[in-house]
Amino acid sequence: MLFKKNNKKQRKVNNRIPFVGISFVGGFLFLVVFGNWIAPYDYEYWDMASMMLPPAWLDGGSMAHVLGTDALGRDVFSRLIHGSRFSLLIAVACIACYGTIGVIMGLLSGFMGGITDMVIMRLCDLWMSMPAIILAIILVSLMGPSALTVIIVVGIAGWPGYARIVRGECLSIKQNDFIRLARVAGCSNFRIMFSHVFPNIANTLIVLVTLNIGQMIILTATLSFLGLGTQPPSPDWGLMMNEGRQYINSAWWLVVFPGVAILMAVLGFNIVGDWLREILDPKQKLR
Amino acid sequence: MTENINKDLLLKIQGLKTHFFTKRGVVKAVDGIDFSIRKGEIVGLVGESGSGKSITSLSIMRLVPKPAGEIVEGKILLDNENLLEKSAEEMRQIRGNRISMILQDPMVSLNQILRVEYQIGEVFRFHKKTNGSLREKCINVLKNVKVPSPELRIRDYPFQFSGGMCQRVVIGMGIANSPELLIADEPTTALDVTIQSQILQLMKRVQQETGAAILMITHDLATVAQICSRVMVMYAGRIVEKAPVHTFYKTPAHPYSTGLIKSVPVLGKKIGRLFSIEGQPPSLLNPPAGCCFASRCNMAKEICHSEYPPEITLDENANHRVSCWLHA
Numbered sequence: 001m002l003f004k005k006n007n008k009k010q011r012k013v014n015n016r017i018p019f020v021g022i023s024f025v026g027g028f029l030f031l032v033v034f035g036n037w038i039a040p041y042d043y044e045y046w047d048m049a050s051m052m053l054p055p056a057w058l059d060g061g062s063m064a065h066v067l068g069t070d071a072l073g074r075d076v077f078s079r080l081i082h083g084s085r086f087s088l089l090i091a092v093a094c095i096a097c098y099g100t101i102g103v104i105m106g107l108l109s110g111f112m113g114g115i116t117d118m119v120i121m122r123l124c125d126l127w128m129s130m131p132a133i134i135l136a137i138i139l140v141s142l143m144g145p146s147a148l149t150v151i152i153v154v155g156i157a158g159w160p161g162y163a164r165i166v167r168g169e170c171l172s173i174k175q176n177d178f179i180r181l182a183r184v185a186g187c188s189n190f191r192i193m194f195s196h197v198f199p200n201i202a203n204t205l206i207v208l209v210t211l212n213i214g215q216m217i218i219l220t221a222t223l224s225f226l227g228l229g230t231q232p233p234s235p236d237w238g239l240m241m242n243e244g245r246q247y248i249n250s251a252w253w254l255v256v257f258p259g260v261a262i263l264m265a266v267l268g269f270n271i272v273g274d275w276l277r278e279i280l281d282p283k284q285k286l287r
Numbered sequence: 288m289t290e291n292i293n294k295d296l297l298l299k300i301q302g303l304k305t306h307f308f309t310k311r312g313v314v315k316a317v318d319g320i321d322f323s324i325r326k327g328e329i330v331g332l333v334g335e336s337g338s339g340k341s342i343t344s345l346s347i348m349r350l351v352p353k354p355a356g357e358i359v360e361g362k363i364l365l366d367n368e369n370l371l372e373k374s375a376e377e378m379r380q381i382r383g384n385r386i387s388m389i390l391q392d393p394m395v396s397l398n399q400i401l402r403v404e405y406q407i408g409e410v411f412r413f414h415k416k417t418n419g420s421l422r423e424k425c426i427n428v429l430k431n432v433k434v435p436s437p438e439l440r441i442r443d444y445p446f447q448f449s450g451g452m453c454q455r456v457v458i459g460m461g462i463a464n465s466p467e468l469l470i471a472d473e474p475t476t477a478l479d480v481t482i483q484s485q486i487l488q489l490m491k492r493v494q495q496e497t498g499a500a501i502l503m504i505t506h507d508l509a510t511v512a513q514i515c516s517r518v519m520v521m522y523a524g525r526i527v528e529k530a531p532v533h534t535f536y537k538t539p540a541h542p543y544s545t546g547l548i549k550s551v552p553v554l555g556k557k558i559g560r561l562f563s564i565e566g567q568p569p570s571l572l573n574p575p576a577g578c579c580f581a582s583r584c585n586m587a588k589e590i591c592h593s594e595y596p597p598e599i600t601l602d603e604n605a606n607h608r609v610s611c612w613l614h615a
Contacts, residue, residue: 113354114353177391177396178396181397181460182398182406184383185413186380186382186409187409188379196398196401200400
């Protein structure tokens with residue numbers, strides 16, 4: 001009896017909804033949507049009279065600027081809120097870009113097999129052995145740094161990961177009888193790929209995308225931090241850290257708060273992604 | 288052959304060989320078979336697992352798994368047109384339209400995450416034959432195969448159907464475009480006995496209504512007895528005996544056929560231990576010279592081990608043929 005009770009408890013813990021993750025992600029998405037109304041200032045608004053103010057709870061801080069201001073007197077809190085939109089938009093655009101390429105390549109590779117499969121997979125190997133950061137530096141020097149450049153760089157660098165996973169899924173789904181029956185019904189390869197195989201990998205994709213948004217936020221922040229991504233005055237979190245870096249001794253809040261924002265968003269998406277994987281994967285559910 | 292017989296000939300297969308090229312060698316899954324199916328008849332193709340029944344059906348559909356499998360020789364004539372000479376696009380027009388197929392396990396032959404309506408619609412999307420809206424046509428398909436309240440069920444997903452209902456849906460899809468030939472690859476194997484007989488009755492009715500010929504692939508002799516008019520017995524990639532159903536059960540000619548019939552239990556007859564054919568079918572990787580069944584045959588003669596027997600006609604009218612040295 002006791003054993004049984006224990007067992008039940010264990011199971012409950014495993015399936016618990018991750019409130020922390022969901023609240024981080026929820027808060028983040030809330031800021032993305034309603035940021036304009038919440039933020040007390042515009043992200044470009046500057047006021048030389050109140051530059052380098054510390055957060056409100058420190059000496060010299062004021063409630064007008066809760067998280068302090070930067071070297072140009074811009075409100076850190078407002079910029080963080082506006083920055084959430086930048087981060088998410090860039091992350092989503094990147095994923096949409098390489099997700100599409102990856103899924104198409106993966107489906108082609110897994111479904112067609114043979115020479116198509118071989119060519120695409122070798123292309124993946126080639127692509128993966130190219131360091132993304134160096135690729136980014138090359139492209140930026142060609143196109144000039146901007147948000148668009150980031151999207152293009154990350155977009156064309158990331159597809160092999162998706163292609164591999166989609167290919168693997170596709171290989172196992174391809175073995176099913178319903179694919180054969182679709183053939184018997186006279187469906188073309190492309191139709192089978194997109195209307196029969198693709199819906200079956202949607203679960204995997206949802207998990208993959210959720211887990212990936214976190215990575216993308218980090219990657220775009222890295223690129224911005226290196227000065228390869230979005231340019232001032234946009235309130236990108238990575239860019240804010242870069243700008244605050246030179247004042248780290250006197251104004252730590254310029255670096256710490258964007259850093260915490262990145263951390264919370266990424267952590268949130270990772271936790272939610274893991275949770276989604278658990279509830280969407282029937283094999284995991286049985287455990 | 289007279290003009291008349293040629294006229295209702297639907298499918299004629301001549302010297303079909305489908306081989307699989309594996310790392311360990313060539314597997315001769317189908318090794319030279321000849322048969323023909325007339326319009327509107329139900330022919331049974333029986334044999335044990337791995338005798339090449341399914342590969343025969345896939346060969347007719349030109350769906351042999353590539354790149355390992357390949358049709359190396361032979362002709363598949365549908366109305367005197369060789370299917371092996373068709374392009375992929377022409378073949379697509381034939382599949383689901385003139386030849387259709389029902390697969391073994393209904394629970395996996397439908398895509399679990401697409402609505403039934405969508406999957407039935409697939410058949411119509413490529414072969415625009417009938418008029419009316421797609422939805423109506425799909426409802427009609429379900430009506431045809433006696434699925435209760437088709438208007439509602441059409442919105443369901445396959446996992447909401449039972450096995451028997453799923454198989455009905457699959458059969459409905461198979462006959463939706465009134466094909467001339469329906470290949471049923473063990474359509475009742477995955478179902479329980481009561482449902483089996485319902486499905487067989489359904490197929491028989493469907494056959495009478497649409498006039499389609501059915502190639503019934505099975506290893507269940509009871510199924511054959513129930514609905515087929517002719518039987519072909521396949522062993523190790525070859526057809527060893529072809530006979531009308533009644534002749535086959537009364538006077539089977541090939542020792543393998545005799546063994547098969549003897550190994551079926553008869554209700555109310557006390558025979559103690561059930562008869563079984565000793566030994567295993569030969570490896571198709573290096574089939575023995577001569578008759579493949581010789582090593583398991585207790586009537587084997589010397590010649591059986593060295594030379595493959597020719598096809599011998601026992602009864603021209605009934606079209607009873609056997610490949611066995613005992614009858615030579």
